[in-house]
Amino acid sequence: MRHYLQFKDFRAEEYAHLFERAASIKRRFKNYERYQPLADRTLAMIFEKASTRTRVSFEAGMYQMGGSVVHLTTGDSQMGRAEPIEDSARVISRMVDIVMIRTFEHTKIERFAANSRVPVINGLTNEFHPCQILADLFTFIEARGMNQRGIVDADCLKGRVVAWVGDGNNMANTWLQAAEILGFTVHVSTPSGYEIDPVVAGIKNSACYKVFKNPRDACRDADLVTTDVWTSMGFEAENETRRSAFADWRVDSAMMALAKPDALFMHCLPAHRGEEVTAEVIDGPQSVVWDEAENRMHVQKALMEYLLLGRIG
Numbered sequence: 567m568r569h570y571l572q573f574k575d576f577r578a579e580e581y582a583h584l585f586e587r588a589a590s591i592k593r594r595f596k597n598y599e600r601y602q603p604l605a606d607r608t609l610a611m612i613f614e615k616a617s618t619r620t621r622v623s624f625e626a627g628m629y630q631m632g633g634s635v636v637h638l639t640t641g642d643s644q645m646g647r648a649e650p651i652e653d654s655a656r657v658i659s660r661m662v663d664i665v666m667i668r669t670f671e672h673t674k675i676e677r678f679a680a681n682s683r684v685p686v687i688n689g690l691t692n693e694f695h696p697c698q699i700l701a702d703l704f705t706f707i708e709a710r711g712m713n714q715r716g717i718v719d720a721d722c723l724k725g726r727v728v729a730w731v732g733d734g735n736n737m738a739n740t741w742l743q744a745a746e747i748l749g750f751t752v753h754v755s756t757p758s759g760y761e762i763d764p765v766v767a768g769i770k771n772s773a774c775y776k777v778f779k780n781p782r783d784a785c786r787d788a789d790l791v792t793t794d795v796w797t798s799m800g801f802e803a804e805n806e807t808r809r810s811a812f813a814d815w816r817v818d819s820a821m822m823a824l825a826k827p828d829a830l831f832m833h834c835l836p837a838h839r840g841e842e843v844t845a846e847v848i849d850g851p852q853s854v855v856w857d858e859a860e861n862r863m864h865v866q867k868a869l870m871e872y873l874l875l876g877r878i879g
């Protein structure tokens with residue numbers, strides 16, 4: 567049994583498999599072809615923070631694959647009344663086949679997984695958001711590494727430059743792990759006080775990222791420019807301080823112009839136009855944010871298939 571708690575839980579060749587499966591599963595979905603390998607399987611989704619994309623993509627994806635879902639939040643379950651996470655894991659995992667959790671500290675999902683009889687997927691913690699990066703990488707491959715017949719070339723990520731502009735948060739940490747495993751470089755620029763921490767990110771190879779004081783320098787010649795909200799969920803008390811600290815870390819057309827001419831723009835969403843990104847960029851021709859959001863569902867279907875049924879195809 568495997569869990570998917572961090573990006574580094576899988577190897578490069580497993581990602582190559584997942585990207586191929588995601589492409590195939592997406593093709594079937596677009597052709598209205600029924601694909602229900604998870605009939606009679608149940609996914610429990612536990613949300614301790616808000617969500618639109620993660621909930622809809624997992625829920626719709628599981629139903630499309632023939633399974634069903636149970637949706638729990640802290641407020642409407644005993645987890646919000648101090649039942650230990652270990653006990654919740656023991657009970658829930660006796661009744662369902664797979665669990666997705668969105669929570670605060672990463673240690674919490676680790677404690678759940680350690681007591682779970684079934685695979686556990688990280689739907690976002692304070693430190694990591696692996697399902698999002700899975701979707702982002704698949705979106706990049708679709709745009710730059712797939713031929714007319716839909717053949718996936720995961721190697722197209724090798725040697726690429728991804729510019730990360732903004733907070734050294736869960737998304738940034740996960741980009742670093744992906745760079746280390748898949749062989750690209752992240753150019754990171756954060757305001758001072760909001761830097762990435764390679765120890766928290768859990769990376770060993772410092773060659774997979776470069777730090778830039780000026781966000782414009784990070785964007786220079788990048789293949790992909792990406793950012794995220796200035797204030798992540800759980801940090802709302804810092805909103806005002808962050809708003810002034812991050813004022814120069816807004817992705818705008820001038821920054822995009824420094825990247826490669828065919829550079830893509832991504833944002834995991836939800837976005838705040840006029841804060842971390844201008845409307846011109848997120849709604850402009852280089853932005854692939856809607857494909858990126860849709861692809862959450864396709865890659866997570868491939869992920870659930872892999873965790874529950876192993877290698878198919």
Ligand code: CP
Nearest residue numbers: 617618619620834835
């Ligand atoms: N990107 C993402 O995880 O979105 P939600 O918070 O809406 O799930």
Ligand code: NVA
Nearest residue numbers: 735794798799834835
């Ligand atoms: N970094 C953001 C991502 C939201 C999908 C957060 O944690 O709130």
